[in-house]
Amino acid sequence: MIVKCHHELDGKKTAGIDEVTKAEYEENLAENVKNLISRMKRQAYKPQPAKREYIEKDNGKERPLGIPTYEDKLVQKALSKILNAIYEEDFLECSFGFRPNRSCHDALRVLGKITNRPDIHYVVDTDIKGFFDNVDHDWMMKFVDHRIQDPNLQRLIWRFLKAGIIDAGVKYETPQDTPQGGVCSPILANLYLHHVVDLWFNYTVRKHLKGTAYMVRYADDIIFCFQYKSDVKRFYKALKGRLSKFELKVSEGKTEIIKLPNDNDDGDGNNTFDFLGFTHYMGKCKDGIKRLKRKTSKKRHRRSLKRCKEWIRNNRILPVKEFFRKLNRKLRGIFNYYAVSDNGQRVRKLIPHLSKISI
Numbered sequence: 001m002i003v004k005c006h007h008e009l010d011g012k013k014t015a016g017i018d019e020v021t022k023a024e025y026e027e028n029l030a031e032n033v034k035n036l037i038s039r040m041k042r043q044a045y046k047p048q049p050a051k052r053e054y055i056e057k058d059n060g061k062e063r064p065l066g067i068p069t070y071e072d073k074l075v076q077k078a079l080s081k082i083l084n085a086i087y088e089e090d091f092l093e094c095s096f097g098f099r100p101n102r103s104c105h106d107a108l109r110v111l112g113k114i115t116n117r118p119d120i121h122y123v124v125d126t127d128i129k130g131f132f133d134n135v136d137h138d139w140m141m142k143f144v145d146h147r148i149q150d151p152n153l154q155r156l157i158w159r160f161l162k163a164g165i166i167d168a169g170v171k172y173e174t175p176q177d178t179p180q181g182g183v184c185s186p187i188l189a190n191l192y193l194h195h196v197v198d199l200w201f202n203y204t205v206r207k208h209l210k211g212t213a214y215m216v217r218y219a220d221d222i223i224f225c226f227q228y229k230s231d232v233k234r235f236y237k238a239l240k241g242r243l244s245k246f247e248l249k250v251s252e253g254k255t256e257i258i259k260l261p262n263d264n265d266d267g268d269g270n271n272t273f274d275f276l277g278f279t280h281y282m283g284k285c286k287d288g289i290k291r292l293k294r295k296t297s298k299k300r301h302r303r304s305l306k307r308c309k310e311w312i313r314n315n316r317i318l319p320v321k322e323f324f325r326k327l328n329r330k331l332r333g334i335f336n337y338y339a340v341s342d343n344g345q346r347v348r349k350l351i352p353h354l355s356k357i358s359i
Contacts (some may be wrong), residue, residue, distance in 0.1 A: 002033050005077035008117045008181075009070075017051045017166050018071030025070050035070060043152070046073045056303075064133070066165055066179025076183035079156060083187045086147055091190065096123045096218030098186035104276045105219060108294065110332050111275065114225050115260060115282075115292040119212050122232045125273040126222040127254035128243065129159050131220040132185065133177045136191055136247040137161045140178070143195045154194070160184065176247065189219060196246045197222065205235060215276075223275055231280035232257055261290065274299075274314060283342065293342040304334055305353050312354070 006029065011022035023199060024034055033187070039045040050066030055257050057063045066083040068348065077238040084100065091099060096107035110282065114120060137158070144157060165172045178185045194332050202354075210225025213235075226232045236257065240250055258271045276298040296304075315323060331350075339347050 001078050001081070002036060002074055003029070005074050006033070006079070006132060008114060009073055009077060013051060014051075014067050015074075016067050016072065020070045022070060032071075036074070040075070040156075040318060043076070043155070045156075047163040047313070049164035049166045049171055050182065051105075052165050054179065063180065065181035066185075068163075068183065072163075073183050076160065079160075079189045080155075080184040082153070083184065083191070087191060087194070089250050090147070091194055092202060094202065094215045095194065095198055095217050097217065097221075103342070104337070107216055107218045108278065110277060111280075111320055112226075112292045112294075114214045114216065115280075117212075118262075119227045119259040120214070120225045120228040121260055121262065122229060123258045123260060123273055124236065125218070125224070125252045125254075125256045125258060125275065126224060126239070127251040127253040128220050128222075131193075131248065132180045132189065134248055135178045135189070136180045138191055138244050139196075140188065143191055146195075152321060157184075157188070186219065192246075193217065193220065193222075196242065196248070199244055204335070205238065209235070218276055221275060223273070229259075239293060249315045277338070278340075278343070294340060296338050296346040300338075301349075304338075304352065308334075308350075308354055 006026070009022060013022075015021050036045065047070045048071075050068050051066045053067055055065060063118075088100065096102045096104070096110075103148050115123065140161065141154065141158060144154060146155060160182070161178060162174060164174050178188045196310070198215075198217065201213075204214050209226070209228075211230045211231055213227065213231060215226045216225075218224045224235065226235070243249060256273060256305040258273050260271065272279050274280070274297045277297055278294040279297045280292055280294050284290050307332065308327075308330065312327065315326065318326070335347060
């Protein structure tokens with residue numbers, strides 16, 4: 001399995017604190033893998049601290065990442081395969097993030113069907129404050145223990161959680177968190193929120209509501225949909241208490257309650273919410289029926305434009321054919337994601353903006 005994981009990993013990713021790349025590890029692959037497996041069998045394998053890197057967020061702030069060493073990436077890749085095989089049958093239909101055969105577009109499609117229902121009038125756009133940085137390790141291990149009693153596997157997960165972070169040459173302990181950038185962080189995050197939010201909402205909250213309610217979650221981005229305003233108020237209060245129990249908090253400034261306009265409202269409605277890079281709003285079809293529409297959010301549009309501009313300026317010395325081949329590949333990636341129904345105008349604006357760049 002380790003060799004298979006090696007071939008699946010992207011060699012272009014940033015190296016960890018030991019600066020070992022995929023190509024360098026591959027030079028003596030058989031011996032390296034043999035040594036790694038031997039240490040794992042003797043329980044002598046210990047993950048190294050992750051290297052702290054920062055990337056810019058849509059709001060201009062920086063998102064901290066934790067980049068494992070290449071060997072740790074291999075083990076995390078194998079671990080994530082095992083965890084996915086165990087938990088995929090447990091995860092609910094409302095969960096989409098980082099799961100096999102489930103994409104952002106699948107989550108958007110389901111959200112559209114829910115919000116177009118005549119009995120859905122309110123949306124709670126929920127943001128968990130610094131989720132990946134505040135995952136409680138003790139709770140995580142309790143959740144793991146529900147399905148996994150193998151002490152060796154539990155020990156491996158615990159060691160990854162406690163490996164630490166190297167930031168600007170200084171090592172910091174990790175009393176909590178599961179760093180973004182780690183190969184197994186997505187499945188661990190899904191496991192945590194599966195127990196904290198998914199099961200709670202679907203099997204406890206919905207029983208005590210007057211009307212219908214649904215949720216769509218992609219990693220830590222969650223949209224809740226309700227029929228009645230009274231249910232929304234009760235749920236929001238309960239959500240704060242629920243998250244607090246597991247050392248998490250709602251980001252008050254980013255969490256919003258949106259009322260969806262109905263067929264009796266005038267205009268298209270000004271209440272919007274952002275989810276997975278799109279701004280969602282209620283609009284009308286040609287037959288006059290209102291339905292959920294979406295367009296690229298302004299923050300994502302600006303970010304895509306900025307990244308394309310930076311790439312063009314940094315690669316303008318390439319031969320013309322190679323330059324346009326690589327640029328077209330980047331643009332296809334953007335179009336494949338954002339070219340959805342109702343978003344044609346926002347997507348078409350990208351090319352004219354790029355054509356005005358002075359190189």
